[in-house]
Amino acid sequence: QFAHFKPILQHAIRFHLFAFVPFKPSYSMRIHKQKIRSPFAPLVALTGAVLMFLFCDNNRDTVIRPDEKSKCSLVAVPIPAILLSLGRSGSSVTWDTLSALSGKRNVAYEITGGNQESSKVFFDELESNPNVGYDWAVQRLCNIQTYQGKDAKGIVGFQWKPYFNTFDKKYAIEGLREVAKHQIRVVYLIRNPLDRKLSNMRHEESKAQNESIKAHCLVGDYECIKRHSAYGPFQFPAGKDLLRWLTVNSKHEHTIRKRLKDLQVKHIEVSYEKLYNSDSADEWLNIFSFLGIGPSKQLSMDEIRRTSNLAPSTKKKRSETIANFESLVRTLNGTEYECLL
Secondary structure: OOOOOHHHHHHHHHHHHOOOOOOOOOOEEEEOOEEEEOOOHHHHHHHHHHHHHHHOOOOOOOOOOOOOOOOOOOOOOOEEEEEEOOOOOOHHHHHHHHHHHHOOOOOOOEOOOOOHHHHHHHHHHHHHOOOOOOOHHHHHHHHHHHHHOOOOOOEEEEEEOOOOOOOOOHHHHHHHHHHHHOOOEEEEEEOOHHHHHHHHHHHHHHHHOOOOOOOOEEOOOHHHHHHHHOOOOEOOOOHHHHHHHHHHHHHHHHHHHHHHHHOOOOEEEEEHHHHHOOOOOHHHHHHHHHHOOOOOOOOOHHHHHHHOOEEOOOOOOHHHHEOOHHHHHHHHOOOOOHHHO
């Protein structure tokens, strides 16, 4: 467990920090060649001895191999789960609602990074850390269960953003493999890519104006909702640029689906549109049935809306929020992406 500190402390202990002398009522210790009289030298000497034992044994094996299993053991309740979705897909409000209706409201944090840059940093650090195994996701879920305590109910877990630049990394692939081995449930949430892009553009514009808006609005926070709605309409790419972007997005979604299937990850794919733009709660019931907890019947969309702490940030139509919407219609009509309009 001490691999990172070992060389530093070895150097410090051997050459810089401690020059021990026999205990006397009055004694001295030398730090960086400066003689300092101190009543705490016996304690320092004892501490140094302990540090020498912990860090200076060159034969001690402190590195966890990538294929080594975590010693933390998952428990059945609360149910460990992962919410897999790209940014601006409604993942936070979805988890908020699922956890509340399954037992106890809690937060699933974006531990793998909330954007491409932070996601790259996360997986690069996993690869460079000799103390982290391929079971990092399993260990994190186990730690979350432990943190929640014995009174935890329903589901607990974290959000995983499967970005283009990190989903093919070794620790992402092997992490999912370990998730599959432990039969951990994964909810894969998708959303219309046009709406995801609109949401991203709204936040980017607010940052450009030095008026960064909240990522989410609480129910009843009308000022927040008003600020979200104030941005736009936005100029979208059209023609070949739009088709190229949608093709790349479609291929990445295919990659995610194939990865989950090939690794035999226990998962369900659900749609933001069916969760929030439908008069039926069937998509929610599908998730609860998959998780094996929560409502099993007689669930209404009114109950879903009353349960959620987070509110939709805008209810405008795409034709109102996309300045060149007619260009998009002309570009997508007759293509496989026409349904996105």
